[in-house]
Amino acid sequence: MPDDGGRPVGLAKEPTGIPGLDTITLGGLPKARTTLVTGTAGSAKTVFAAQFLAEGIRRGVPGVFVSFEETPEDIRNNMRGLGWEIDAWEDEGKWAFVDASPRPEETFIAGRYDLGALLVRIENAVERVGASRAAIDSIGAIFMQFSDTAVIRQVLLRINVAFKRLGVTAIMTAESVTDYGEVSRFGVEEFVADNVIILRNILEDEKRRRTIETLKFRGTSHQKGEYPFTVIPGEGIVVIPLSAMELKQGSTNVRIPSGNENLDEMCGGGFLRDSIVLVTGATGCGKTLMATEFMAGGAREGERCMLFAFEESREQLFRNANGWGVEFGQMERDGLLRIDCMYPEVASLEDHLVRMRRAIEEFEPDRIAVDSLSALERVSTVKSYREFVLGLTCSVKQLQVGALFTATTPSLLGGTSVTDAHISTITDAIILLRYVEVLGEMRRGVAVLKMRGSMHEKEIREFRIDAEGMHIGNAFRNVTGILSGSPQQYVPYGDLKRADRMFTG
Amino acid sequence: MGHYTLKLYVTGNTARAERAIRNLRRICEIELQGRYEMRVIDVLERPQLAEDDRILATPTLIKRLPPPLRRIIGDLSDVEEVLLGLDIQPLGEISA
Numbered sequence: 001m002p003d004d005g006g007r008p009v010g011l012a013k014e015p016t017g018i019p020g021l022d023t024i025t026l027g028g029l030p031k032a033r034t035t036l037v038t039g040t041a042g043s044a045k046t047v048f049a050a051q052f053l054a055e056g057i058r059r060g061v062p063g064v065f066v067s068f069e070e071t072p073e074d075i076r077n078n079m080r081g082l083g084w085e086i087d088a089w090e091d092e093g094k095w096a097f098v099d100a101s102p103r104p105e106e107t108f109i110a111g112r113y114d115l116g117a118l119l120v121r122i123e124n125a126v127e128r129v130g131a132s133r134a135a136i137d138s139i140g141a142i143f144m145q146f147s148d149t150a151v152i153r154q155v156l157l158r159i160n161v162a163f164k165r166l167g168v169t170a171i172m173t174a175e176s177v178t179d180y181g182e183v184s185r186f187g188v189e190e191f192v193a194d195n196v197i198i199l200r201n202i203l204e205d206e207k208r209r210r211t212i213e214t215l216k217f218r219g220t221s222h223q224k225g226e227y228p229f230t231v232i233p234g235e236g237i238v239v240i241p242l243s244a245m246e247l248k249q250g251s252t253n254v255r256i257p258s259g260n261e262n263l264d265e266m267c268g269g270g271f272l273r274d275s276i277v278l279v280t281g282a283t284g285c286g287k288t289l290m291a292t293e294f295m296a297g298g299a300r301e302g303e304r305c306m307l308f309a310f311e312e313s314r315e316q317l318f319r320n321a322n323g324w325g326v327e328f329g330q331m332e333r334d335g336l337l338r339i340d341c342m343y344p345e346v347a348s349l350e351d352h353l354v355r356m357r358r359a360i361e362e363f364e365p366d367r368i369a370v371d372s373l374s375a376l377e378r379v380s381t382v383k384s385y386r387e388f389v390l391g392l393t394c395s396v397k398q399l400q401v402g403a404l405f406t407a408t409t410p411s412l413l414g415g416t417s418v419t420d421a422h423i424s425t426i427t428d429a430i431i432l433l434r435y436v437e438v439l440g441e442m443r444r445g446v447a448v449l450k451m452r453g454s455m456h457e458k459e460i461r462e463f464r465i466d467a468e469g470m471h472i473g474n475a476f477r478n479v480t481g482i483l484s485g486s487p488q489q490y491v492p493y494g495d496l497k498r499a500d501r502m503f504t505g
Numbered sequence: 506m507g508h509y510t511l512k513l514y515v516t517g518n519t520a521r522a523e524r525a526i527r528n529l530r531r532i533c534e535i536e537l538q539g540r541y542e543m544r545v546i547d548v549l550e551r552p553q554l555a556e557d558d559r560i561l562a563t564p565t566l567i568k569r570l571p572p573p574l575r576r577i578i579g580d581l582s583d584v585e586e587v588l589l590g591l592d593i594q595p596l597g598e599i600s601a
Contacts, residue, residue: 098556099556099559100559100561101559103559103576105573105574105575105576106573106575106576106590107575107576107577107578108575108576108577108578108586108587108589108590109577109578109579109583109586110566110577110578110579110580110581110582110583110584110586110587110590111524111525111528111564111578111579111580111581111582111583111586112521112579112580112582113521113562113563113564113565113578113579113580114516114521114562114563115561115562115563116516116517116548116563117514117516117548117555117560117561117562117563117565118560118561118562120516120548120549120552120555121548121552121555121556121560121561123552124552124553124556125556142561145561146561146562
């Protein structure tokens with residue numbers, strides 16, 4: 001009976017330490033097994049392989065890297081940029097290379113052979129450093145070096161058996177021809193097919209998008225579907241687990257000031273802490289102002305505030321805030337504000353998300369504003385954007401801090417944006433800012449559309465902006481159609497009388 | 506015609522290893538009388554040497570001298586290929 005024959009589901013897993021991967025694999029890679037990692041050229045297979053070992057070493061687990069493709073020198077150099085000092089680990093006896101890269105000298109084939117020496121070298125390296133992780137990268141290259149495929153398959157099979165015997169958790173990378181097609185082109189799935197992970201590098205609407213999918217783990221469970229990931233200098237692969245994230249945040253009735261007293265009133269006494277507020281409106285109708293006041297309101301309470309700005313430069317933000325009576329400079333000096341400005345185009349959405357998460361981790365803010373979320377729409381596909389919004393929302397919710405996101409609607413009067421569609425159900429409150437045309441004059445209106453867990457005003461109130469910020473006044477009483485974007489004056493029968501009564505009573 | 510430095514890597518005491526050693530001895534005796542040094546290395550006993558020479562397949566014959574460095578893989582039963590690999594114009598009669 002094979003040693004794993006009768007074992008029930010739920011095989012032991014080895015946490016990889018690769019951010020996000022352990023979440024989607026429900027704990028890591030199957031322990032003392034080999035997992036096949038396939039992907040097209042440029043899908044970050046080598047990085048994955050090296051990171052699997054690097055994270056192992058961080059956890060005190062030595063590893064062996066078998067390279068069929070690049071020389072150890074190339075790998076050391078390439079991985080240095082990701083923050084892994086492989087030569088230092090080699091000196092400390094934590095990392096061993098088995099260099100099986102093609103030799104520069106001419107090679108002649110004069111008779112039958114096997115690849116037994118490779119197996120011996122790998123076993124020797126595993127024993128020498130006491131490895132319990134190994135990576136083989138990539139088996140496609142060995143099929144280029146030797147023509148006898150039966151011999152290659154045989155040695156790969158024997159290597160797998162040896163890893164199992166030695167208790168080594170391993171990954172083996174292989175090239176696939178297309179992102180969606182056969183798992184690999186060498187027929188090796190047959191014996192390492194128990195566990196397969198696919199890396200993809202897809203071109204979608206002229207934008208590159210990396211995803212990772214656990215195709216199967218025999219005898220143990222995993223999250224299904226593709227998850228986006230990114231490769232970050234100084235860090236390596238970061239998987240964004242999105243839907244695998246748990247929505248386990250608690251809820252609270254604690255109120256935090258929005259930074260505007262009138263708005264607090266409309267919201268039934270302020271925003272709820274642990275809630276995400278979406279402020280949506282056309283360009284120039286006061287979203288940045290609302291984000292600014294949200295920051296200022298936090299700082300007044302001694303809260304740490306973090307503003308992610310994707311539309312304006314630092315100087316512009318400071319100038320704007322100044323024009324509304326808010327001193328960002330002082331807030332920064334007090335250590336209560338951190339502003340993070342970046343143009344959406346400088347990075348992919350996945351990179352933005354990871355960077356924002358890291359900034360949040362570093363600064364540990366009590367409240368967060370993003371101005372605007374919709375600026376990021378233009379640098380990505382709809383799918384990436386949806387994932388980004390979801391990922392950001394999940395991370396913010398887990399932190400249980402107050403957050404305010406702004407979104408720009410494409411039309412000046414009314415209308416909704418893609419952001420609204422993706423985020424409206426996961427935000428706790430939605431505030432609409434609208435231009436309202438009344439008798440040939442542009443005025444501004446604000447309404448609280450929804451507010452989870454709280455009563456709120458249903459009226460659309462008029463507001464104006466001056467050097468002290470936003471002033472919210474009375475409701476528009478005789479205008480209809482503001483939300484739909486076609487405001488109309490209306491004076492129904494007897495309305496004037498009713499209005500009189502309301503103002504006097 | 507210089508002096509030949511030859512290393513033959515084998516894995517264990519197998520029939521294939523024996524055949525490779527026999528084939529190499531015969532070729533050397535006929536073509537390189539007295540002008541060669543030959544060393545047989547068992548990968549199982551000396552894995553570090555195999556590591557240093559980057560041996561994957563066995564048997565592997567490495568010719569270090571005279572240059573250029575050459576690597577000949579297999580049990581050396583294809584004599585023509587071995588001679589080509591060693592840069593030897595055959596003098597005598599060798600039949601496989």
